[in-house]
Amino acid sequence: xxxxxxxxxxxxxxxxxxxxxxxxxxxxxxxxxxxxxxxxxxxxxxxxxxxxxxxxxxxxxxxxxxxxxxxxxxxxxxxxxxxxxxxxxxxxxxxxxxxxxxxxxxxxxxxxxxxxxxxx
Amino acid sequence: xxxxxxxxxxxxxxxxxxxxxxxxxxxxxxxxxxxxxxxxxxxxxxxxxxxxxxxxxxxxxxxxxxxxxxxxxxxxxxxxxxxxxxxxxxxxxxxxxxxxxxxxxxxxx
Numbered sequence: 032x033x034x035x036x037x038x039x040x041x042x043x044x045x046x047x048x049x050x051x052x053x054x055x056x057x058x059x060x061x062x063x064x065x066x067x068x069x070x071x072x073x074x075x076x077x078x079x080x081x082x083x084x085x086x087x088x089x090x091x092x093x094x095x096x097x098x099x100x101x102x103x104x105x106x107x108x109x110x111x112x113x114x115x116x117x118x119x120x121x122x123x124x125x126x127x128x129x130x131x132x133x134x135x136x137x138x139x140x141x142x143x144x145x146x147x148x149x150x151x
Numbered sequence: 152x153x154x155x156x157x158x159x160x161x162x163x164x165x166x167x168x169x170x171x172x173x174x175x176x177x178x179x180x181x182x183x184x185x186x187x188x189x190x191x192x193x194x195x196x197x198x199x200x201x202x203x204x205x206x207x208x209x210x211x212x213x214x215x216x217x218x219x220x221x222x223x224x225x226x227x228x229x230x231x232x233x234x235x236x237x238x239x240x241x242x243x244x245x246x247x248x249x250x251x252x253x254x255x256x257x258x259x260x
Contacts, residue, residue, distance in 0.1 A: 079254070081242070
């Protein structure tokens with residue numbers, strides 16, 4: 032059973048950056064050939080928005096064009112942790128950010144979500 | 152990029168059958184997935200690869216696909232099924248590039 036545990040809520044100023052972590056336990060995503068980590072966000076009362084993902088076996092990242100230039104997704108194999116860093120924060124980036132284990136689109140395991148609030 | 156369209160809301164009485172559709176051009180070419188999300192919780196995968204049900208998901212949840220339309224059917228709806236439902240598929244033919252439908256709020260009357 033895979034568990035994804037995310038870091039806690041953040042309050043940020045407009046223009047700053049936020050880095051959210053997602054630690055996997057019960058199996059390391061770097062040891063499994065088909066696992067990726069995807070990040071999805073959800074503003075209050077809104078739907079799910081795919082942001083991007085990292086595919087360790089390919090050593091590559093894929094980003095939604097909606098976040099190009101602002102989003103960086105990384106992983107640390109030693110700690111089995113994935114990170115999502117979003118820069119140039121705006122008030123409309125206020126949302127709950129989720130990580131999920133992604134097997135070719137099949138997202139069975141999700142983190143608990145991290146609320147990021149952007150406010151001056 | 153491709154879009155997935157869902158009805159904003161569906162309402163049914165307990166015991167009835169709810170059907171939630173998801174339409175999009177990419178659905179004729181790529182597999183799709185359904186997620187259930189209850190307030191304050193992360194999404195839960197309930198259907199994968201159009202029609203398959205993960206272990207632990209009740210049999211009353213089923214998925215079907217026809218051309219560019221996907222359908223999630225909930226037979227014998229229960230009060231606990233009241234939630235938001237999202238479809239998801241590839242945004243294009245690039246692997247790991249995804250798009251979600253806008254979501255459908257299922258209300259159990």
